[in-house]
Amino acid sequence: MENLLEEQPKVVQEFQKIISSNMLSHAYLIDSASSQIRQQMAIWLAQSQFCDNLKDGAPDQTCQKCQTIALGDNPDVLEVKTDKQSVGVDDIKSFKKEVSMTATQGKRRILIIDEAEKMTNAASNNLLKTIEEPEGNLMIILLADSAKQLLPTIQSRVQIFHLSNKSNEDEIASLVNAGFKNDQAQKALKVTDIKYLANIDGDKYQSLISGIMNWLKEVNKQKINSFVDIQTDIMPLVENKDQQHLVFDMLNQIFSDILSIRYNLGKSTLTAEDILNNKSIQKVISMSDDLFTAEQMWKSNVSFQAILEDLSLKFVD
Numbered sequence: 001m002e003n004l005l006e007e008q009p010k011v012v013q014e015f016q017k018i019i020s021s022n023m024l025s026h027a028y029l030i031d032s033a034s035s036q037i038r039q040q041m042a043i044w045l046a047q048s049q050f051c052d053n054l055k056d057g058a059p060d061q062t063c064q065k066c067q068t069i070a071l072g073d074n075p076d077v078l079e080v081k082t083d084k085q086s087v088g089v090d091d092i093k094s095f096k097k098e099v100s101m102t103a104t105q106g107k108r109r110i111l112i113i114d115e116a117e118k119m120t121n122a123a124s125n126n127l128l129k130t131i132e133e134p135e136g137n138l139m140i141i142l143l144a145d146s147a148k149q150l151l152p153t154i155q156s157r158v159q160i161f162h163l164s165n166k167s168n169e170d171e172i173a174s175l176v177n178a179g180f181k182n183d184q185a186q187k188a189l190k191v192t193d194i195k196y197l198a199n200i201d202g203d204k205y206q207s208l209i210s211g212i213m214n215w216l217k218e219v220n221k222q223k224i225n226s227f228v229d230i231q232t233d234i235m236p237l238v239e240n241k242d243q244q245h246l247v248f249d250m251l252n253q254i255f256s257d258i259l260s261i262r263y264n265l266g267k268s269t270l271t272a273e274d275i276l277n278n279k280s281i282q283k284v285i286s287m288s289d290d291l292f293t294a295e296q297m298w299k300s301n302v303s304f305q306a307i308l309e310d311l312s313l314k315f316v317d
């Protein structure tokens with residue numbers, strides 16, 4: 001069995017510091033590594049909130065309280081995992097109800113959602129309300145393969161912890177071989193998965209970001225004909241389905257960056273400038289919802305160009 005403390009010492013130490021200084025947030029998103037390690041991380045975090053022998057921010061994992069949590073027998077710690085294709089808004093409502101039913105008031109309650117990428121748009125938005133206005137002493141821990149698969153609104157409102165993948169350094173090296181600069185490669189791997197960067201060099205990657213940013217700047221100026229930019233600035237750079245996927249990942253990252261700028265969270269990856277500064281926060285959020293829906297349509301094989309052009313019209317609406 002994989003062991004959290006052996007495999008992820010850095011992240012565990014980081015959490016120990018946060019817990020020791022009482023700086024724990026009420027919403028986390030933990031991604032990368034294996035689903036087993038992610039679950040162990042979530043359980044460890046839950047144990048840290050109940051353990052009788054907390055030492056330097058770390059639970060002993062052996063006391064009765066820690067064991068009860070590991071066995072799934074503490075009613076204040078609810079871990080949910082669905083067998084269904086998606087997690088809908090009713091599921092989220094019932095999880096929230098279940099975790100709030102425990103009698104003891106003011107006590108720590110923890111909701112762990114496995115495979116959070118399965119949440120529908122409506123489910124994500126429902127959960128977002130709880131993240132923005134936490135109920136009582138509730139901590140939410142989302143687990144996913146990749147944070148990028150979640151709505152930008154969620155990404156921007158939670159603390160994201162990437163567990164380390166052993167392969168990460170190899171991936172950076174292979175991108176550097178393909179003409180990426182080192183820091184560019186590191187950022188690119190935060191934005192997308194390595195498989196979507198095949199056959200792309202650093203220059204092309206940068207041109208694609210510029211093309212998307214220019215399009216959004218036109219959108220920001222409310223230029224109705226900004227959809228023309230799709231054909232002139234973006235389409236010539238996109239040769240295949242993987243690169244179309246990359247465009248969606250970049251767009252999601254830019255929205256996440258803009259929301260994080262608006263919320264003063266200082267987490268920008270692709271842009272440190274609020275290039276949608278003419279749009280209200282409500283509009284930015286609804287644009288990011290439109291983007292999520294557009295990506296679903298693209299996955300069901302609607303033409304990439306048509307989807308982006310349609311999106312462009314919705315954005316200037």
Ligand SMILES: [Zn+2]
Pocket residue numbers: 047050051052053054059060061062063064065066067
């Ligand atoms: Zn303990």
